[in-house]
Amino acid sequence: MTDRRALLAALAAAAAATLLPRRVHASGTGVRPPGALPPGQFEEACIGCFRCAEVCPPKAIRFPSALSLDAVHPFIAARQTACVLCMKCTLVCPTDALAPVAAQPAAIASSVRMGVPLLKRDACLPWSGRGLCRLCYYVCPYAGTAVELVGPRLAPLFHPEACVGCGLCEEACPDEANAIRIRSPAEVAEARG
Ligand code: SF4
Ligand code: SF4
Structure with a gap:
């Protein structure tokens, strides 16, 4: 087969x-x-x-x-x-x-690197001041290391070195924001030139 x-x-x-x-x-x-x-x-x-x-x-x-x-x-x-x-x-x-x-x-944390999150802050609800949202933080299996909440609006700050690239944050980000995209290792390498 x-x-x-x-x-x-x-x-x-x-x-x-x-x-x-x-x-x-x-x-x-x-x-x-x-x-x-x-x-x-x-x-x-x-x-x-x-x-x-x-x-x-x-x-x-x-x-x-x-x-x-x-x-x-x-x-x-x-x-x-x-x-x-x-x-x-x-x-x-x-x-x-x-x-x-x-x-x-x-x-998984030590060996899996499917990609890294790219956050568009002007689209993110707390970063842009359009509302409260912590969905990416709540769904992240490595919350606290791959993503933390910062500032008075508790906005997400991503740490690519601790991220496995599962994409749960991208999936959870509300449609009115659609602020997170997981970039693959190939895309990251291409962006670095
Ligand atoms: S891709 Fe996965 S591990 Fe990385 S920040 Fe998003 S939810 Fe967390
Ligand atoms: S959820 Fe799917 S892609 Fe992720 S580890 Fe399991 S089989 Fe692989």
């Missing part, structure tokens, strides 16, 4: 490659599931078997449409569905494109 899925995924990607101009960076810029190898290495190792997506309880792991050149590589769109850090995907990956991670808070 796995071989058949991989073959179908490869055929879809190959067909798309003949039809569409290349528009996806070779290393990809999406937020990858936890345990992912560094950008470039991950895309080399991942065979697009879909096992990670199958075991993901909240169905946070997605694959681009069959007409995308990046069709065989999983990503997480936290605004739609964030990762709940169960680590099940890391245990079923047959190629270790997702390296195994123990489902323990300390192990």
